Amino acid sequence: EPEVTQTPSHQVTQMGQEVILRCVPISNHLYFYWYRQILGQKVEFLVSFYNNEISEKSEIFDDQFSVERPDGSNFTLKIRSTKLEDSAMYFCASSEAMASGNIQYFGAGTRLSVL
Amino acid sequence: GENVEQHPSTLSVQEGDSAVIKCTYSDSASNYFPWYKQELGKRPQLIIDIRSNVGEKKDQRIAVTLNKTAKHFSLHITETQPEDSAVYFCAASPRVGYSTLTFGKGTMLLVSP
Numbered sequence: 444e445p446e447v448t449q450t451p452s453h454q455v456t457q458m459g460q461e462v463i464l465r466c467v468p469i470s471n472h473l474y475f476y477w478y479r480q481i482l483g484q485k486v487e488f489l490v491s492f493y494n495n496e497i498s499e500k501s502e503i504f505d506d507q508f509s510v511e512r513p514d515g516s517n518f519t520l521k522i523r524s525t526k527l528e529d530s531a532m533y534f535c536a537s538s539e540a541m542a543s544g545n546i547q548y549f550g551a552g553t554r555l556s557v558l
Numbered sequence: 559g560e561n562v563e564q565h566p567s568t569l570s571v572q573e574g575d576s577a578v579i580k581c582t583y584s585d586s587a588s589n590y591f592p593w594y595k596q597e598l599g600k601r602p603q604l605i606i607d608i609r610s611n612v613g614e615k616k617d618q619r620i621a622v623t624l625n626k627t628a629k630h631f632s633l634h635i636t637e638t639q640p641e642d643s644a645v646y647f648c649a650a651s652p653r654v655g656y657s658t659l660t661f662g663k664g665t666m667l668l669v670s671p
Contacts, residue, residue, distance in 0.1 A: 447601070474657065485562075486602075486647060486661040499658055534602070538657060545657060546592070551601040 445469040449535050449550035456525055457558055464520045464553045466535030475518045476536040476547060477510065479503070486534065492518065525557045560585040562650050564662025571638050572670055579665045581648035582630040590651035591624060591631045592659070597644045605646075606633070638669045 448467040456462050468475050477489040491498040492510050509521045518537075522529055532554050536547040561584040571577050583591075592607035608615045608622045608631065615622050619638075624631040635642055645666050649659040 476657075478659075478661075485663045486649075486659075488658045488660065491658065501658075546604055546607070547657065547659060548604075549594070549602045551599075 445548075447535055447537055447548050447550035449533075449553050451553060452551065453554045453556070455556045455558065458527055459524050462522050462525055462555065464522075464533050464535075464555070466518045466520070466550055467516050468518055468535070468537030469548055470516070472537035472539050472548075474498070474538045474540065474545075475510075475512070476538075477520050478534045478536065478549075479531040480534065480552075481528075481531045489520075489533075522555075525555075527557050530555055530557045560588055560650055560652055560660040562648060562660050562662045564648050564665060566665060567663065568666045568668070570668045570670065573638060573640060575638055577633075577635045577638050577642070577667055577669075579633045579646055579648070579667070580630060581632070581650075581662050582628075583650040583660075584629065585650070585652060586626075586629065588650040588652055588660075591622070592649050592651075593622060593633050594647045594649065595644045596647065596664075602647060635667075638667075640669050640671050643667055643669045 450465045475492045478486050480486045488501050490500040490504045507523045511519050532552045534552045535550040538545045538547045564581045589610035594602035595605045596602045608624050619636045621634040645664045647664045648662040
């Protein structure tokens with residue numbers, strides 16, 4: 444069964460450093476998402492992406508965040524200058540279509556630890 | 559925006575018992591309600607979903623019910639097994655045309671043999 448793949452599984456970085464989290468969505472999917480989960484809290488939506496542009500973003504997704512699809516397979520989340528409060532599990536997801544009710548498939552996540 | 563509340567945060571049952579997890583949502587326009595299961599260290603996986611034009615959906619030992627008037631939906635697991643032990647997340651999705659999922663905080667289900 445096709446899966447969403449995320450790398451690395453765990454990223455440790457110093458405060459102020461830039462990090463790039465990588466995702467390979469399922470190959471025939473067109474919509475891509477990033478969510479995050481701070482330890483002990485809810486999974487929160489960050490951003491959705493379609494046709495090489497952001498479709499929707501939450502309040503969390505400020506100027507420190509950016510997303511890119513640099514090639515036909517990868518989807519990345521960049522945090523320009525990490526803060527302690529960026530420490531969380533980051534999930535990538537993809538779906539075939541955007542209309543409400545289409546299944547989002549999740550990756551296993553990248554645990555980001557900002558020291 | 560949408561707010562999803564989930565209860566309980568932890569649920570312990572004996573093998574063979576039933577388990578019920580409840581969620582409420584705030585946005586009456588939400589129309590899609592998936593449930594995800596996340597085993598330790600693994601990805602969230604969809605186990606069942608329901609749309610707002612349906613009141614109940616069943617898949618073997620798992621069922622979901624939806625009460626649109628009261629804005630709540632529940633996951634029912636019958637004849638629980640130790641491999642059902644995981645964190646379960648409910649979610650709600652807003653109006654047609656958007657697919658943002660708003661999640662509940664999760665329920666850790668522990669099934670003892």
